[in-house]
Amino acid sequence: MTSFDFETLRVQIREAARTAFGTLRAAHPNERFYAMALYTDDGAMTVCPSANSEEALQRILVDNDCTDPRDIAYTRWGTAEWAYEDQHAEGFNAVCDRLRAHVLASGDDERALAAFGSRLNDTMVQALAELDQEGFFGTGADRQALTLFCSISDSDDAEAFEDDSANRLNPPAVFALFKARWDASSA
Numbered sequence: 430m431t432s433f434d435f436e437t438l439r440v441q442i443r444e445a446a447r448t449a450f451g452t453l454r455a456a457h458p459n460e461r462f463y464a465m466a467l468y469t470d471d472g473a474m475t476v477c478p479s480a481n482s483e484e485a486l487q488r489i490l491v492d493n494d495c496t497d498p499r500d501i502a503y504t505r506w507g508t509a510e511w512a513y514e515d516q517h518a519e520g521f522n523a524v525c526d527r528l529r530a531h532v533l534a535s536g537d538d539e540r541a542l543a544a545f546g547s548r549l550n551d552t553m554v555q556a557l558a559e560l561d562q563e564g565f566f567g568t569g570a571d572r573q574a575l576t577l578f579c580s581i582s583d584s585d586d587a588e589a590f591e592d593d594s595a596n597r598l599n600p601p602a603v604f605a606l607f608k609a610r611w612d613a614s615s616a
Contacts, residue, residue, distance in 0.1 A: 433531050433545065436522065442467070442476055443556035445520030447477040452517040460484045461574065465566070466508045467553045468580040473496050473546035474529040476553060477515045481505075481549060485512030505592075506610045508580050512566060553579045554594045573600060576607050 450465055460482035469476050489495070489504055489512060504510045528549070535541060557577050560566060566575055578595040581587045595607045 435548055438527065438549075439552045439556050439559075441524050441527075442521075443559050445476075445518075446478055447526060447560060448520045449467070449517040450480060450560075450565075451480075453480055453513055457482065457513075458560060463574065464506070464511075464576045464578070465557075466578050466580055467557060468508050469546070469549055469553065470582050471546070471584045471586075472532060473542065473549045474532050475523055475525045476528070477525075478518055478521065479508035479511050479514040480516075481511035481513060481616055488512065502611055506522055506607075509544075509582060518616060538615075550581070550590055550594075557594075557598055573603060576603055576604050578607065 446467060454462065461484065462480055462482045463486070465478070465480040466477055467476055486505055489510065490501060493500075493504070495501055495504055508514060532542065534546070535545070557579065561572075561577060566572055566577060576595060577598040578591050579598075580591050580594075584612075592608060596604050599607065
């Protein structure tokens with residue numbers, strides 16, 4: 430696989446996330462966002478934003494007559510189920526174009542693709558961490574009410590990556606609640 434400029438990618442992802450999540454919060458000022466995430470795919474060709482609020486979650490649960498604890502947990506934490514999945518994502522188009530072009534030009538070297546995907550995952554986490562360090566996601570009690578993480582859509586590796594990224598991105602109490610997200614649903 431040819432070399433790839435992950436430093437430029439990190440800046441592109443950070444700024445696209447800033448725009449997407451900032452626009453989303455401005456469009457829904459009366460909603461309490463509890464989670465914001467970035468996700469990619471197993472082929473490492475995309476990065477997309479996703480977010481959900483307590484109010485949007487309640488609308489989804491009511492609209493789908495969702496009462497089973499497992500379904501509620503999945504709806505609460507599954508980025509593809511969120512009301513604001515891939516919204517205001519135009520800034521990620523250039524990121525996805527670069528990733529796709531690089532992966533397609535690199536051939537079928539599975540080991541190289543896995544290493545590239547791992548670097549992409551780390552780069553997404555770094556981009557969110559930089560925004561968090563700036564205070565973009567709030568401070569104090571506001572930040573304690575928001576969970577940040579990254580995921581991989583339709584992947585067996587998603588839960589491990591979500592846990593690792595959430596551990597790296599959140600205060601300990603926020604991570605502890607996230608880590609236990611499936612516990613209540615299995616009882």
